[in-house]
Structure formats: structure tokens, C-alpha cells
């Protein structure tokens with residue numbers, strides 16, 4: 001195959017990696033449908049893919065050791081340890097490169113090396129960034145086709161000397177002569193997996209995992225960890241946020257970005273169907289937002305991705321109609337269960353398993369007979385965003401959409417009310433910095449059920465010192481002429497007697513309506529010790545929520561907050577040492593005084 005670019009630096013890098021990893025052959029990806037079909041054919045032949053009855057849909061089962069992001073094998077290898085900060089794993093970059101070069105040596109033997117030029121963001125947008133992923137996984141190539149914009153058109157924009165972020169990936173399973181994968185998902189053992197970032201060089205090296213965020217390097221690695229470093233240096237924001245538009249019955253539209261820790265329902269919120277008549281929500285993105293100041297001083301956001309990599313379990317026509325419609329065709333399913341008539345099934349899909357299934361491990365599974373879930377809790381679908389019935393017509397607008405409100409949230413069974421609003425930008429940064437959530441299944445190596453602080457929902461995704469990141473947010477608020485979004489703290493997950501009080505899903509539109517009104521200056525609110533809150537009549541009570549419960553989730557739990565403050569003071573803020581911006585310790589003091597006063 002001839003090299004489809006004259007970009008010297010890119011060609012030299014591809015040559016260098018070819019010599020190191022020693023693949024059987026090298027292929028440059030053009031992004032065509034024929035290429036996608038070829039990848040699928042390779043994986044069907046290798047018995048890694050199972051065709052489904054949904055048109056152009058396939059099921060994959062990964063290795064049981066390779067089912068989620070591996071946070072304790074994820075590294076920020078900055079030159080100085082302090083630049084990675086207290087929340088990241090750090091290894092000296094020279095040492096890490098030495099170890100990984102040893103692993104990469106010959107790691108693609110017997111495999112094809114694919115070179116995938118991709119754009120995060122609409123091709124040619126001045127907010128977009130170009131990456132090139134080298135991988136030995138056809139699964140990665142096909143998923144990158146859905147999740148990003150790939151191929152020749154990206155090389156055209158890159159030209160002979162454009163900037164790109166090199167992203168090196170290998171599953172870490174070379175093949176001996178004559179050996180085939182033969183139905184076995186290729187990956188390396190856990191202690192050989194490395195998801196490494198070199199922030200000063202803007203480079204990503206991933207080894208040993210073929211799953212999701214570990215392997216689709218445009219997503220968490222580039223669009224969050226590396227982009228957050230670029231954003232700090234260039235004065236913008238790369239955030240773990242969905243983007244939606246909300247339109248009132250009079251046709252007025254506002255844009256909301258919202259950060260929630262992994263598996264807290266960002267995809268559901270991004271696509272919700274309002275239960276309140278006359279209101280409309282449309283989706284711009286479900287996971288990542290890049291926000292830059294426009295000429296008018298407003299923050300404009302793009303969704304750098306082109307698809308959804310959503311958690312399947314719990315997704316049903318009731319919980320997320322638009323996601324279910326998005327995955328009717330041209331989608332990839334990983335670690336869900338298979339029905340006898342070759343459809344997918346998972347826990348929470350909205351109907352009983354139709355007969356016997358094959359579970360995510362490839363074993364027979366029957367309702368009531370097996371105590372293990374049929375789909376892995378972190379089973380995923382990959383689908384093109386363009387297939388979402390609720391996708392906003394402007395979702396690919398290269399200039400982005402102007403953000404009116406930012407929401408922070410997490411799974412908090414107590415203390416945090418349904419919604420409150422920050423008094424000003426710094427108070428909003430304080431709210432972002434204290435986000436916490438009950439742990440879910442999106443990361444392999446964490447204890448499900450406990451609460452961990454996840455500032456800005458960026459704990460696993462911030463590519464530099466989190467204390468400096470807080471400061472960067474404070475600095476954004478100081479920009480001259482900035483017309484900043486309003487900031488809110490939401491919590492759909494309050495519990496009473498072990499049950500959720502708030503119905504969530506489409507009913508969250510009631511809260512979005514108040515957010516809209518607050519951003520519009522027309523909301524009804526009261527000033528409280530923790531911030532601005534809706535008056536009792538400002539949010540309509542959904543069916544099934546009693547007046548007493550509604551009051552409960554819309555009031556200030558003084559004791560709970562004082563405990564929260566104590567925990568922040570003792571266990572959270574001290575981690576950041578002298579990097580903690582003074583504005584945040586001041587905000588904590590002010591909150592305590594207001595509660596006590």
C-alpha cells in the first residue's frame with residue numbers, strides 16, 4: 001500500500017513504530033464503509049464478532065480481565081511528579097518509556113498495523129484536534145469509525161506539516177507463525193496493561209487492553225487527559241460533560257453542559273424526553289465538551305466525538321428511548337447477552353429475557369437459574385450520534401454552541417438537594433471541586449457502593465495536577481469580558497428507605513426547566529445557606545413524589561452539610577496542599593459560616 005500522505009513527521013513516526021512493533025503489514029485507514037466492512041469480516045472470520053439480527057450490528061465478547069477502564073494502570077508521565085498531582089498515577093517518563101518500549105518490541109508480530117488519522121471535533125473546526133492512532137486491533141478501527149471522524153479527509157486537513165497527537169495502541173498479544181485469535185479476545189494480563197500519557201509531548205501510549213477508553217484513544221486519553229493539558233495552556237476547557245439544548249414552549253433555546261462521574265446517566269440526561277408539555281431537549285454530546293471563548297465572551301462548546309459509547313444495562317425504551325433508537329442499526333455491542341434469535345439483551349432492557357441466552361462470557365444463561373448477570377454491568381453499545389432521533393441539528397456546527405448553564409452532579413443518597421445554584425463563578429468552581437459519587441462499574445479496580453470524591457467528574461481524566469486544574473477554572477472566571485454560564489449542583493439520586501425519591505429520567509426536565517429559567521432571569525428562587533434554591537412552587541412535583549419528600553429533597557440538610565464540610569476539610573482539600581486555590585478554602589469557610597450563622 002502506498003503511503004497516503006507526505007507529512008514527514010507522521011511518516012517517520014509510523015516507520016519508527018513499524019520497526020519497533022514488527023507487524024506483518026501496515027495499512028492506512030481511509031474511513032470508508034468498505035474498510036469498516038473489511039474489519040468486521042476479519043473479526044467474523046476470527047470468531048471475535050457475532051452477527052446480530054439488527055442490520056449491520058455485531059456482538060463482541062471481551063476477555064473477562066478486559067471489561068472496563070483500568071485506573072490503577074493509567075499513568076500521567078509528566079517530567080515532574082508534582083505536575084501529575086495527587087490524584088494521578090505517576091511514573092518517570094523515561095522509565096515508563098523504557099518499560100513500554102520493551103513491551104512494544106515485536107508486539108504486533110503476526111498482526112496488521114492500522115494507522116487511523118482521526119479528528120476530534122468536526123473536521124476543520126478551529127476547536128477540533130487531529131490525532132493519529134496506530135493500533136493492531138480491527139475492533140479499535142471499527143469503533144473509531146463510529147466514535148470519531150476518520151480517514152483520508154483528516155489527512156487532507158493535516159496537510160504536509162499540520163499538528164497531530166500521536167496515539168500508539170497495541171493489544172499486546174503477538175501471534176506466532178500460523179497462530180490465530182480463534183475466538184479469544186486478544187489482550188495482555190492486567191499487570192502488563194499500561195494506559196500512558198506524556199503530557200509535555202502530547203503523546204499517548206496504550207498497551208495490553210482492547211476495551212473502550214483504554215483502547216479508543218481519541219476519547220478519554222486524547223479528548224480529556226491530553227486535551228485538558230492543552231486547554232490549561234491555551235485558556236479553554238476540556239471537560240467530562242454532556243451537552244444538550246433545551247427549548248421552551250415559546251421556542252427559546254438554551255444550552256446546558258453537565259458533568260457527572262462515569263455511569264451516572266449522562267447519556268440518559270443528554271437524550272431525555274421531557275415530561276413537561278411543550279418543552280424540547282436535543283442532544284449535542286453525551287460525554288465530552290470542549291469549550292472555548294467566542295468573540296462575544298461566551299463559552300462555546302463542541303462535542304469532539306461522533307458517536308456514543310454508552311453503558312447498555314439499564315438502557316430501555318422507558319429510560320432512554322432515543323438511545324434505544326440510536327442502536328437499531330450500524331452499531332457494535334460489547335459484553336451484552338445474546339438471544340436465540342440473534343438479538344441483544346441486558347439487565348434493565350425493559351422486558352424479560354426471551355428464552356435461553358448466551359451470557360457475556362459465552363455461557364448458556366437462563367432467567368432464574370443463574371445468579372450472575374447475563375450482560376456485564378459495564379457492557380457497552382457503540383453507535384453513530386447521527387442515528388439519535390434527538391440529535392440537535394447544530395451538533396456538528398464547527399463554531400460550537402453557547403453554553404448558558406453548567407451542571408455538576410453525582411450519585412448522592414443523602415445531603416445534596418435535588419438542585420441548587422452557585423452564587424457566582426467561584427462558588428460554582430467550589431461546587432465542582434467537591435463532587436462525589438457512589439462508585440459504579442465503569443472502572444474495573446474500584447469498590448462499588450462506596451462514595452468517592454470525583455471533582456468535576458474529572459478524577460480519572462484530568463491530565464495534570466488537580467490543584468492547578470481548580471486554579472485554571474478560577475482563572476477562566478477572571479477573563480475580561482467573559483459572559484459566564486450559571487453553575488448548578490443537581491442530585492437525582494436521593495434515597496429514602498433504600499429507594500430513590502426522585503423518579504429521574506424524563507422527570508429531570510422539571511429541574512432543567514428551572515435551570516433554564518434561572519439562566520433566563522425568570523426563575524423563582526430563594527437564597528439559602530448553600531446557594532440559590534427553587535422556591536417550593538418553582539418546580540412542579542412529579543407523580544409519585546409526596547409533598548413531604550419534595551420538601552425534603554429541596555431543603556438544606558444542615559447536619560449533613562456540616563459533616564460534608566468536615567470531610568472536605570479533613571480528607572479532600574488537604575490532598576492538594578498549597579495548590580488548592582485560596583478561593584476554594586474561602587468558599588468552604590463561607591459555607592460553614594452561613595450554615596452555622
Ligand code: OXD
Nearest residue numbers: 213261262263287442
Ligand atoms: C465513559 C466513562 O466510558 O466515563 O464514558 O467511563
Ligand code: MN
Nearest residue numbers: 240262263287
Ligand atoms: Mn464518561
